Amino acid sequence: MEKAIIVKNVSKKYKLYKKSSEKILDLITPKSYGEDFYALRHVDFDAEKGDVVGFVGINGSGKSTLSNIIAGIVPETTGSVTLNGQAALIAVASGLKGDLTGRENIELKCLMLGFSKKEIQAMEDDIIEFAELEKFIDQPVKSYSSGMKSRLGFAISVNIDPDILIIDEALSVGDKAFAEKSLEKMKEFKSRGKTMIFVSHSISQMKKFCEKILWLEFGVVKEFGPVDEVMPKYEDFLEKYKKMSKKEKRKYREGAIKNNSKLKTTTI
Amino acid sequence: MKSVITVIKEQIEHFYLVKRLSLYELKSSNSNNYLGMAWEIINPLIQILIYWFVFGYGIRQRNEIPLENGMEVPFIHWMLAGIILWFFFYQSTIKGSKSIYSRLRMLSKMNFPMSVIPNYIIFSQLYIHLVMWFITVVIMQISGYPINFYYLQFVYFLFATFIFIFALALVTSTLSTIIRDVHMFLNATLRMLLYLSPILWQISGIDDPFIQTIMKINPLYYLIEGYRAGFFGLGWYFIENWEYTLYFWAVTGMLLIIGSTIHVKFRRHFIDFL
Numbered sequence A: 001m002e003k004a005i006i007v008k009n010v011s012k013k014y015k016l017y018k019k020s021s022e023k024i025l026d027l028i029t030p031k032s033y034g035e036d037f038y039a040l041r042h043v044d045f046d047a048e049k050g051d052v053v054g055f056v057g058i059n060g061s062g063k064s065t066l067s068n069i070i071a072g073i074v075p076e077t078t079g080s081v082t083l084n085g086q087a088a089l090i091a092v093a094s095g096l097k098g099d100l101t102g103r104e105n106i107e108l109k110c111l112m113l114g115f116s117k118k119e120i121q122a123m124e125d126d127i128i129e130f131a132e133l134e135k136f137i138d139q140p141v142k143s144y145s146s147g148m149k150s151r152l153g154f155a156i157s158v159n160i161d162p163d164i165l166i167i168d169e170a171l172s173v174g175d176k177a178f179a180e181k182s183l184e185k186m187k188e189f190k191s192r193g194k195t196m197i198f199v200s201h202s203i204s205q206m207k208k209f210c211e212k213i214l215w216l217e218f219g220v221v222k223e224f225g226p227v228d229e230v231m232p233k234y235e236d237f238l239e240k241y242k243k244m245s246k247k248e249k250r251k252y253r254e255g256a257i258k259n260n261s262k263l264k265t266t267t268i
Numbered sequence B: 001m002k003s004v005i006t007v008i009k010e011q012i013e014h015f016y017l018v019k020r021l022s023l024y025e026l027k028s029s030n031s032n033n034y035l036g037m038a039w040e041i042i043n044p045l046i047q048i049l050i051y052w053f054v055f056g057y058g059i060r061q062r063n064e065i066p067l068e069n070g071m072e073v074p075f076i077h078w079m080l081a082g083i084i085l086w087f088f089f090y091q092s093t094i095k096g097s098k099s100i101y102s103r104l105r106m107l108s109k110m111n112f113p114m115s116v117i118p119n120y121i122i123f124s125q126l127y128i129h130l131v132m133w134f135i136t137v138v139i140m141q142i143s144g145y146p147i148n149f150y151y152l153q154f155v156y157f158l159f160a161t162f163i164f165i166f167a168l169a170l171v172t173s174t175l176s177t178i179i180r181d182v183h184m185f186l187n188a189t190l191r192m193l194l195y196l197s198p199i200l201w202q203i204s205g206i207d208d209p210f211i212q213t214i215m216k217i218n219p220l221y222y223l224i225e226g227y228r229a230g231f232f233g234l235g236w237y238f239i240e241n242w243e244y245t246l247y248f249w250a251v252t253g254m255l256l257i258i259g260s261t262i263h264v265k266f267r268r269h270f271i272d273f274l
Helices: A020-029 A065-071 A102-112 A117-130 A135-136 A146-159 A176-191 A202-208 A229-245 A246-267 B003-011 B015-030 B036-060 B075-097 B101-106 B117-141 B149-178 B179-194 B208-215 B219-231 B242-273
Strands: A004-014 A036-047 A053-058 A078-083 A089-090 A165-167 A196-197 A212-217 A220-226
Touching: A004 A065, A004 A196, A020 A036, A036 A065, A036 A196, A036 A212, A036 A220, A036 A246, A053 A065, A053 A176, A053 A202, A065 A078, A065 A089, A065 A165, A065 A196, A065 A229, A078 A196, A089 A146, A102 A117, A102 A146, A117 A146, A117 B003, A146 A176, A165 A176, A176 A196, A176 A202, A196 A202, A212 A229, A220 A229, B003 B015, B003 B036, B003 B117, B003 B242, B015 B036, B036 B075, B036 B117, B075 B101, B075 B117, B075 B149, B075 B179, B075 B219, B101 B117, B101 B149, B101 B242, B117 B149, B117 B219, B149 B179, B149 B219, B149 B242
Parallel strands: A053 A196, A053 A212, A089 A165, A165 A196
Antiparallel strands: A004 A036, A004 A078, A212 A220
C-alpha cells in the first residue's frame, strides 16, 4: 500500500533562555547559549493511505508539536517528514480574522490555500451549510461564540478536501450534534481513503474512530500499533499515573526524560 | 542573487492573491469605523492641514517656495507634492515591518510564500496613495499647475518607490521577526526621517553644499524631488540627475539583495522566533 505520511527520525529542539540577552547572543555568535529542550526526540512513524492514526499521551508529550510538524507549520530541527498529498490542520484557533465576516473569512482562507475564484465560489455554499451559521455568516467573526468559530474552521478545512487531515482537539468544542456530524464527515473521508490524524484526550472518541495509535511520552514514541493493542496499555498507564502523588509523578517524569536522552546517544 | 530571483518570481506568480489580500487588508482594518475606508484618506488630510498651518502659515509666514527654475509656488502645493509620497512610504514601511510577525500564526500553514506578505501590505497602501495622488492632481489643476508632459515620469517614480519600499520591507520584516526591537527602532528612525527629507522645509535652502550632499543620501529625497518635478513640470528629474538615479538604484538593489537573502534564509524558521 502507498504511504501517505513518512516521519523519519524527527527531533524538535527548543531553546530555553534565561535572559533575552542570551537569545541575541545565541543568534549572532557561533557559541551556543541557553538550555536545550527536546519536544520530540527521534520520532519515527509512518501512515498508509487511508489510515486513521490517533496521537495520545499526557500533557507535554509532544502531540501538538508533532501534528504541527506534519502539517508543516513548525519546522523540524532534524529528520524529515514526507507527505503524499496536501495536509490540512484543524485546530480550535484556526486562523480566522475577527474583523471580517464569516463569508469573507471563507474567501480569504481559501485564497490563501491556493484556490481560484471559481473554485471558491463553488465551495462557499457547502461550507456555509456545513458550518450551520445561518444569519451569522455575514457578521464579523469576533462576534461568534467559540463553538461557532470552530464550526466555521472545521467546515472550511473539511470542504477544501485535503488528502491528509490533522484534527487537533477541534471536536471538543462544538455540541454533540455537531460532533456527530463531524464524525460522520470523517467517516466519509475514511471511506474515500483519506489519511487522518486525530489528536484528542477523549479516549472513547479515539476508540470509536482510530485504527492505529501513536503513544508519545515526553517527546518519544512509547508505542505504535493497532488501537486494541495500544489503547488498553495507555489506559492502564493513565490509571496508574493518576494515582501517583505529585512527587512520584515528578520522579517518573525525570526518570523518563533521563532514559530518553540516553536514547539519543545510542541511536546516533 | 538567486534569492532575489526567487522572491521576484513568487511575487509575479501570486499576483492575483496579492490583489485580493490587499483589499481584505484594507477592509478588515477599517471595518469598525462608520466611515470605513474613508478614514484612510481623512487621516492624512488632517495631518496635511496641521503641517500646512504650522510650517506654511506659522513658521514660513506664507512665503512662497522658490523652485530651481525660478518659479515660486505656495507652500501648500509644494508640501502636498512631497507629503503624499511620504505617507505612502511611512505607512507601508511601518506596516510592512510588522507584517510577518503579526500574521505568522494565521498564515504559516498556507500555500503561498511568505515574501508575498509584505508585498500585499504595501499594495493595500498603494491604493490609498493613488487616491491621494489623484486628489493632489485635482488640486494642482484648479490652482494653476496644469497636467503637463512631465507627468509621464510619475510612472517611473511610482515604480521606483514601490520597489524601494518592498526591498526595505523585506529587510525590516525579516529582522523584526527575529528581533522585535528592530520594529521599535524603525519607528523612532522614521519619525526623524520626516524632518530629514525635503517635505516640510526646503533642504536645498541650506548654503553648505556638504550638508546638502549628506541629505541626499536619503533615497526619499530623490523620489520626492522626482514627484515635484512632475507636478510642477520642472523637467525629467531622473535623466537630468542621472548620477542620483544610479545611486538610488544601487541602494535599492543592495536592499533587495540583502532583504531577499535573509528572508529566504530565515523564513522556514520564522515561527520559532514567535
